[in-house]
Amino acid sequence: MEKYAIIVAGGSGSRMGSEIPKQFLVLDNYPILMHTILAFLSYNKNIKIILVLPGSSFQEWNVLCSKYHFEFTGTLVAGGNSRFQSVKNGLSTIKNDQSLVAIHDGVRPLVTSEIIHTSFELAEQKGSAIAATQPKESIRIEYGNGSKSMDRSKIRMIQTPQTFRTYLIKEAFEAFEDSSEFTDDASVAEKYGVEIHLFEGNYSNIKITTPEDMIFARAILSEKK
């Protein structure tokens, strides 16, 4: 089956204490987003990449591609006002519904070929495949002024890729308007009635959100060399 990857990169640098959008921060010689795209191409050089960026970032992206001699041959799509709308815009460019699509955060550059492979395999069999890890910490739930301990063995921390049979996830995104209940693509699919299949992600596959994450990512990349 034909394989697509929608890389969603709409974030700002606010939690990073940076003016530069997170996806454009340079990690080990080139911007995070290029690492992420290369991770998918290194899994399969024929995968069709759909990069969703704010329209206002297109020029910056093109400048970065020149600067880093990065030949981007995928489809560039303008994002919307929310992650939901951005993913929807990305999905709308896929004409072949009998395909598979991995939706992935632009700022998860450490995703491995193994994880991407597993996600496509499982999605082909089951319709959906969501990378997830078990928390290493005890968990509490806040309520009112207090909090209550909770059995962490039941909790899963959700990562990306979130991979689907394309027609299922397209239908799901077409069925709804954006809502705060949609924290990720799996939650949209779930509301549409798609069964959500989790698989074991990787603790290194972090979403770069805070300055510590940059330190971690740099260390993992230098370890890989």
Next chain:
Amino acid sequence: MEKYAIIVAGGSGSRMGSEIPKQFLVLDNYPILMHTILAFLSYNKNIKIILVLPGSSFQEWNVLCSKYHFEFTGTLVAGGNSRFQSVKNGLSTIKNDQSLVAIHDGVRPLVTSEIIHTSFELAEQKGSAIAATQPKESIRIEYGNGSKSMDRSKIRMIQTPQTFRTYLIKEAFEAFEDSSEFTDDASVAEKYGVEIHLFEGNYSNIKITTPEDMIFARAILSEKK
């Protein structure tokens, strides 16, 4: 008020793929456990350290102290068969109940003076102070064969230190036998009726559990220099 720190280090190296117990793995020139103890001494050189180790590790600890010229002046206490029993053994050595005690994982070497300070301040005011962070990922709860998305804004990932007025946490540990419902010290205190006060921990204050964590810890330590 007099301040104690119980450092609990009973873990094995199993998830690390190592024969050496995690707390004795060398990180940046000396064992993890020494970093952890030094973090508390660097917050306050007069803090009373109670180190809980398996009795079978005492000799190894002494050898490491000689090897790394580490002068340990705290109290060394033999752990029990569970974390619960180990903490209880540590608590039983504190004679001054009108004091404060921080209970901390031996394999959280990156705890900062600021976090330790906040935990003692809050525990003195409120009786308990538990370091916690917000998850960066979406959360799902498994049930049966499926899973359900969950509002992550209510979820807190629990760290240590978990700091208490000593008499409260001693009473709590004396009131119960060990049980699988006790995933940390806060859950013991909670069951005894102590109000649990969370405060904002730090994403760097990781529990070293898997090989990625060693890479992260090394990177953070080298950043600090």
